[in-house]
Amino acid sequence: MPETSEPPKLYPDLELAADIHRALCGDGDAKEIKAALVENNAFKMWDSVAEMGLKLGSKSKDLEKKAGEEIKELDEKLAAAKESGGETEIQEIQFSKANVLAKHGDFEASNAIYAEIKAEKKVSSGKKIEAGFGEARNMLFANLGIGKLMEEVAEYCKLGGDWDKRNRHATYLSLHNLRDREIEKAADSMKAGVKTFNAEEVISFKEFCKLCTIASIVTASRSSLKKDIIDCPEVKAQLGNDPEGEIVLQVARDLYDGTYDGYMRGIVKLTNVMERDIYLKTHSNYIVRELVVRGYEQFLRSYQSVTLANMSEAFGVSKEHIDSTLSRFISANRLDVKIDKVNGVVERTERGTRGKGYEGIVKEGDKVLNKMARLSRVVDV
Template sequence: MAEDIVYPYPNIELAQHYFVLSAPSLSHLHENARKELLKGIQADQMAPYYKQVTSSGALPLDSDLLASMEKANKEELDKLEERRIEAEKTEGETDIADALRATASYLTRIGEKEKAIAAHKVALEKTPGLGQRIDIVLTLIRIGLFFSDHDIISTNISKAEELVDQGGDWDRRNRLKVYRGLYLLSIRQFQRGGELLLDALSTFTATELLSYNDFVALTIISNVLTLKRPDLKKKIIGAPEVNQVLPELPVLADLVKNLYDAHYDKFFFALATLEQTYLLPSRLLSPHTRYYVREMRILAYGQLLESYRSLTLDSMARSFGVSIDFIDNELSRFIAGGRLHCTIDKVNGVVETNRPAIKNSQYETVVKKGDVLLSSVQRLSKVLH
């Protein structure tokens, strides 16, 4: 196996199709997902994975197809085992390690989860090269992502970081950023995950994990929520890598542009479209859809309120293209939760911003940190004297 080749096993796209088929609310996408899932399974002869998806009812069981794939799997695994035995008899450690990695790679390709993990662990012990060891651990992370196994992902991300710190090359360091970024998004850590994806924007090579367009889409989605307005302009809107792909992502283009340009009615429409066409159908982001949409609304409300000392409910409703009752209920809920610093005068139909509350909060934070610093200085003074 060539050291610099990264095989796209397991095929992460198939896990996405399986997710779509497992969601009754996405029935309008089922026909294409069913077609693409079966096509991918046949292409990689994934008998073990086929048994899993048919047992759940996502695909109908074709006994002849299963038997054919199982026969192909056995024949290939027998060849790989013969190769390993021959390497142990007549060849050196490098050839043995190559044979072990070939077996592990094939088990990964066909979706044999537990055996693939065990085989990669054996290969990791026998492989001397640091670069190849990092590649094995990255493959284990992909297996975890494919099967949504967070223990495997987190354990091997830590292991990959340790190996990279020992002298991993530039490409593997950058690919690990993408792996970590995707995992952080999957556990709702949008800020840190977005930062990692943004760092890898100009150096993306992790095509074994996702396409470049999907990578840019996730980079935009995560960072539009967390970046300050000037940084959004500089790092997303002004990024050539984003602008190259943005025409192919019209919903995201509308989302970012209208938020930045304060066209809130168009922004709300783009957010609703994003929710239905990208967030809910995404295996990675679907569990966080409600959270993401809520936080984006709060972001837009806060951005508008920062520009005024007060404004009417009617004008705010018109700005967002919603009814007065809707905006009243939304603002009331977010104010009660401490997410927006304003008050509503229902008698006069006016929203008044409450900047002093923000200033007081900042002042209290400074005082608290100052007290901690003074205490530390006093303790240090006693030690020195």
């Protein structure tokens, strides 16, 4: 039987981006990163990483020379293909060149080739989708937003995207949503994608499950958290034997089980996990706040009133801490309770039901008024 060659590795390596981020946070090995950059002839990436503040030592002059030789070889192949080859061969070499440029860290030049591929009328929708994914990897590595690009890829998917490409698009989009703090959108997309994950070129399955779990703890319903995360075989397999993964999974279990003291301790550990994560670091304070609100809200839902002392005992923190954090959340209209400081009691308020119902009526009324205004304009014309 003929040998089947492995598909080329797709660049840039986003696991390397995560390693660089962790090293900058003081939790990584600069020597391993340096070795990876040397192996990839990543002379441009070397400069950008050094500018971030990671100490790599002196850069070998051979890096740029070897990178240039790789590009020169591809340019010669491309010239020959344009002279005597077919369109398919030309496209393959263009993809190879864009991929190698991404490996070097020359994202601008790489994206210029991907844009050229997408602009060609004879290029199939499938190839345009792959070019869009290539651009997205470059932009994710450079910490740039890919929202508009993913909208473009979605249109290509409508024209000719197969099952594989649609699933991969959902993964890329979920990572964009996380970076854009659209956590609920990311969670919904990731929960749906756990069973069909196929985008190892942009994130490992283990990391995907970790991010999916964190996003779900923040936004998913209690029943979804149980079904889609805690009892999900794929999630348990990926996170169960991983130190960080076990921390994340235990926070989900503690919230579901109502083990609030363990939940609060877990949030502290989870903060360290998020600080080391390239997608979540900038949102870690926000997520911690949302997790605390969620824990309080779930606990208080079971009571018409509860003492600060009982709540303090349940969450394993001081009464003063409960008092101060509850006060902040009440002021921000995040919790429908009030604190009776004289008697040391937290009581649910009517606003939780009547207020929300009133807000719903107002919103519906606004919609009706807007429709009437549009209708009156049409009648006047």
